Amino acid sequence: MHLFRLSLPVLFGYLPLGMAFGVLFVTELGLDWYWAVAFSVIVFAGSAQFLSVGLIANHAGLLEVFVAVFLLNSRHIFYGLTLLSSLKLTGWRKAYMVFALTDETFSLITGLPKESGLQQQDYWRLAGINQSYWVFGTLIGALLGAQLTLPDLGLEIVLPALFVVLAVEQYRTHRAAGLMLIACLIGLIAIWLWQDQMLLLSITTALVLMLINYLRQRWTSHSI
Amino acid sequence: MDQSLYLISFIALAALATVATRALPFLFLSRHSQHPLLEYLGRYLPPVLMVLLVVYAVSDLPMANQQWVISLGSLILLAVTQWLSKNALLSIALGSLLYMLLI
Structure with missing residues (x-):
């Protein structure tokens, strides 16, 4: 219950964004819902998943896919560097924690107040709770998207929209x-x-x- | 290439690329965390990359027959909203709605 309360801000971000990904994925690409869910379970990287929709639509080469996704996610390298000395988990728990280290999970666990009383064991659980929101949102979105009969909503705007937001924030930080x-x-x-x-x-x-x-x-x- | 095979390879490579960024520090970089090249790239790569991704994504939008006015106009509205409000969901909703109504 305590963990659930801590994860609420992520719920409000991941559910709508995951749904947006699901809808965009099935309507833009005309693929079955389970492909969208597979992305959210196996890849689990928000902006890279949105980019993937564009890359699949353009039948991008696999080298381009790897380079683009690696560099888009390269900010995560610096999350890992920050946690290097403080993360005490071992074995599969650590492996999962590293796999699921998204922007939101990173800022959640590094921004926790001391009095939250959270153990390291709770970190990977929190990461798992966050991913479940993302996957659930994707599932709802993909199923909804499959029901949409309108041929062209203009959803192709979502990908540039997302990157414009990120670019504005980069400008705000670095000028x-x-x-x-x-x-x-x-x-x-x-x-x-x-x-x-x-x-x-x-x-x-x-x-x-x-x-x-x-x-x-x-x-x-x-x-x- | 067969569609399913392409998608499976795509997911596998995207997952590998993502995990690589998250696991790299734990595997290799522990002794280089203060390296100036890493600090330089960490600071300047993200803004450069975001601009390239904007250009890439915008190039897929319809531009013919004055549609570019709608495409670019909604994105400019979105950027201004984001600059003033710092609320990503609000800006994306507003910009996308304008685009979807007009296009």
Whole structure:
């Protein structure tokens, strides 16, 4: 009961978002409901799952899928680094905890007040409760979506909408207007050059440019 | 490729890529957590990536016959709402609704 109360904020986020994913998945792709549920059980990564809808619709190559999902989720590397020394779980409990370490679960367990009296054993249970909301939302959404007979609701807007929200929040945090403008240019050029592999091309180009910039910064700071 | 086979490979690779990001620190990076390259990428990769994903996702929206006004207009409304309200559900609902009504 205590854990349920702690997980309520995640419930209010995951249920509608999971439903949105389920509806979007079956209506945009015309696939059976269980594929959507399989994504939420096996992949369990919100924004990457929404991106997957677009990637499947475009029949993206599997290399592009791996690179795009890995980099989109690469922020999780820093969650792991934060928990490295404090996570005391072992065995399958630790394995599940790491598997299910979403943005929401990470912020929930790192933001817990001391007096919550939560044991490490409760962490993976909390992660499991959160995933059950996500899977349940997906299931409802996918079943609802399969019932929708309207041919075209315009749901394709949901994916760009989600990423615009995330981009706005990135700008709020980093104020990296110049950098984001360059990224936008790279993206547009990549579409113009090679629309089919736009993500792979633009992500690789951006990464190479960032590495060059990083090495240049190191070089100049060392030579001073 | 057969549709089911494609989907199964897709799910497997997406799951592998996701787990890799979550498990990497526990497996390899424990001694490099302060490495400046990791700090640099951790700071600047997310904003760059989000912009690329916006461009990617927007390029799938209808743009012909002045539809681009609706597509871009609803996303701009969404961005402004998010900037002012910081409420993701509200902004997505508002922007999407406008788009779905007009398109």
